Amino acid sequence: MSDIIDEVISSFKVSNIFINRDYLMPDYIPEELPHREDQIRKIAGILAPLYRGERPNNIFIYGLTGTGKTAVSKFVLSNLYKKFPNKFKYVYVNTRQTDTPYRVLADLLEALGVKVPFTGLSIAELYRRLVKAIKEYSLQVVIVLDEIDAFVKKYNDDILYRLSRINSEISKGKVSFIGITNDVKFVDSLDPRVKSSLSEEEIVFPPYNAEELEDILRKRAQMALKPGVLSDSVIRLCAALAAREHGDARRALDLLRVSAEIAERLRDSTVKEEYVYMAKDEIERDRVRDIILTLPFHSKLVLAAIVAKLLEEKNAVLTTGNVYEAYLSISKKLGIEAITQRRVSDILNELDMVGLLTARVVNRGRYGKTKEISLAVDKNIIIKTLTESDNRFADLWG
DNA sequence: CCTCCACTGGAAACTGCGGCAT
DNA sequence: ATGCCGCAGTTTCCAGTGGAGG
Numbered sequence: 001m002s003d004i005i006d007e008v009i010s011s012f013k014v015s016n017i018f019i020n021r022d023y024l025m026p027d028y029i030p031e032e033l034p035h036r037e038d039q040i041r042k043i044a045g046i047l048a049p050l051y052r053g054e055r056p057n058n059i060f061i062y063g064l065t066g067t068g069k070t071a072v073s074k075f076v077l078s079n080l081y082k083k084f085p086n087k088f089k090y091v092y093v094n095t096r097q098t099d100t101p102y103r104v105l106a107d108l109l110e111a112l113g114v115k116v117p118f119t120g121l122s123i124a125e126l127y128r129r130l131v132k133a134i135k136e137y138s139l140q141v142v143i144v145l146d147e148i149d150a151f152v153k154k155y156n157d158d159i160l161y162r163l164s165r166i167n168s169e170i171s172k173g174k175v176s177f178i179g180i181t182n183d184v185k186f187v188d189s190l191d192p193r194v195k196s197s198l199s200e201e202e203i204v205f206p207p208y209n210a211e212e213l214e215d216i217l218r219k220r221a222q223m224a225l226k227p228g229v230l231s232d233s234v235i236r237l238c239a240a241l242a243a244r245e246h247g248d249a250r251r252a253l254d255l256l257r258v259s260a261e262i263a264e265r266l267r268d269s270t271v272k273e274e275y276v277y278m279a280k281d282e283i284e285r286d287r288v289r290d291i292i293l294t295l296p297f298h299s300k301l302v303l304a305a306i307v308a309k310l311l312e313e314k315n316a317v318l319t320t321g322n323v324y325e326a327y328l329s330i331s332k333k334l335g336i337e338a339i340t341q342r343r344v345s346d347i348l349n350e351l352d353m354v355g356l357l358t359a360r361v362v363n364r365g366r367y368g369k370t371k372e373i374s375l376a377v378d379k380n381i382i383i384k385t386l387t388e389s390d391n392r393f394a395d396l397w398g
Numbered sequence: 399c400c401t402c403c404a405c406t407g408g409a410a411a412c413t414g415c416g417g418c419a420t
Numbered sequence: 421a422t423g424c425c426g427c428a429g430t431t432t433c434c435a436g437t438g439g440a441g442g
Contacts, residue, residue, distance in 0.1 A: 100426075100427065102426060117417075119416065119417050119425080120418025120419080120425065120426085121419085121426090122418095122426080123426075125425090296429070298430090319405085339429085339430065342407090342433095343429080343430060343431075345405085345407080346430095349407095361406070362438095363440095364403085364404085364438090364440080365438070365439035366403065366440040366441050366442090367404075367439095367440075368402085368437095369404060369406065370404055370405050370406080371405085
């Protein structure tokens with residue numbers, strides 16, 4: 001009995017591909033960040049006043065996904081902190097994960113050593129406590145707000161406005177902000193007061209080109225993978241595929257990692273080029289799966305309605321009204337109370353946003369204005385995942 | 399040039415839940 | 421015990437809107 005388990009464990013432990021898979025994980029921050037030297041120098045320069053206990057300027061960082069914004073920010077801060085831990089304190093908040101005003105403030109307080117209930121208080125109360133905490137705190141505080149564009153889009157710039165005013169509520173300036181955003185146009189949509197206060201310094205992260213991506217991959221692969229499992233052509237392929245999508249380093253690393261995982265799963269001793277293509281599909285499938293599984297119930301229902309409509313009528317032109325009809329018939333079939341068309345219209349926009357479908361607004365003259373909707377992913381994956389997530393969907397299709 | 403379709407998308411408010419302060 | 425809070429998903433109401441067909 002136990003030798004079976006030993007066997008399983010040892011085959012799991014002894015990898016013929018990986019030395020340490022962690023070096024290819026998206027949240028790993030390496031010792032060096034190739035091709036980001038300029039940005040590191042600039043940010044470190046702006047933050048240098050921390051050393052004299054003075055308040056650095058606020059920074060706004062722009063760049064597309066996977067251009068190293070988060071990694072560089074964390075890298076500079078943690079290295080500065082290692083050099084003089086008694087001069088300042090920094091807090092990192094990803095506002096996509098921590099995605100409500102309450103939780104953002106609660107996280108900031110937590111990091112300053114103030115524990116707050118995870119619900120129940122008013123936002124105003126949290127601000128009060130935050131200002132008090134900062135006032136009483138003896139050091140400079142640097143607050144990193146990652147992906148604030150998404151946050152501000154869903155709520156508004158109220159938090160930013162109030163946060164940016166904290167310094168004026170305290171006699172002496174003690175808080176600096178680093179705002180990180182994927183959306184270059186985002187800053188223009190801000191309240192001018194917030195804008196001028198928060199973007200005292202601006203830093204742009206350009207996308208990596210294919211050569212730079214290769215370089216990054218090569219360095220990571222050296223640490224993560226055993227020598228000889230990876231050929232140059234595989235690295236070039238991963239880099240090229242990622243470069244095609246605006247030079248996204250995270251995507252490149254994901255491709256490489258998953259390709260290597262496939263090689264391991266197949267008990268191969270080298271990563272073949274075909275595994276990279278398999279990895280690409282697998283990443284896409286997992287992404288779609290994760291999105292669908294976390295969808296609210298009625299969003300799933302809307303998705304099911306679209307697929308059902310497409311199954312019964314191959315070349316159906318899908319419009320909002322159209323989809324709503326299909327939605328009504330499905331919810332009736334399942335005995336579920338239907339939501340309004342207004343809400344379904346928003347759900348369609350949401351499904352568009354997460355990339356499951358494309359909904360573009362068209363004007364069809366005499367025949368009105370509506371959204372034309374088409375699926376952006378393979379409908380078999382949708383059917384499979386919907387059925388898996390809730391067996392009520394099972395008998396909607398043959 | 400005007401009409402009028404089939405919606406769009408903004409705004410406000412509601413519901414129901416979990417949970418705090420007092 | 422009471423009342424107020426945040427939040428997600430939703431309803432209700434409604435003032436637009438671009439262009440095919442007259």
